[in-house]
Amino acid sequence: MDHLQHKVVSASLGSTAAFQSEITGRILETVRCVHLCEMEELVQACSTYTWNQVFLEVDRMTRAGQLRLLPKRAGVYAVTLPAHDTGRVGFTQHS
Numbered sequence: 675m676d677h678l679q680h681k682v683v684s685a686s687l688g689s690t691a692a693f694q695s696e697i698t699g700r701i702l703e704t705v706r707c708v709h710l711c712e713m714e715e716l717v718q719a720c721s722t723y724t725w726n727q728v729f730l731e732v733d734r735m736t737r738a739g740q741l742r743l744l745p746k747r748a749g750v751y752a753v754t755l756p757a758h759d760t761g762r763v764g765f766t767q768h769s
Contacts, residue, residue: 697720698731698740700719700722700723701720701731701732701735701753704716705753705755706755709754710744710752710753711752711754712746712753713732713750713752714750716753717729732753739756740756741754742755
């Protein structure tokens, strides 16, 4: 890889990291305010991003332990912060 190609790849990775930081911040801000946010509500709150972008970031954040994705009913999911998910099996409530 020559110097120019390295700069292009580095710039691309930098913009990807900036994008991820922006969408992560928007998702966290929304979920902190609402506490239990349905996916569709979250997508509306993040209207500058596509449904797929929001879903993929929620998936990444869920796998990283930053969020919990909870089934509400058939085909409907809610997003919450792990600390707000005290009623689920495997979680303990702290006083």
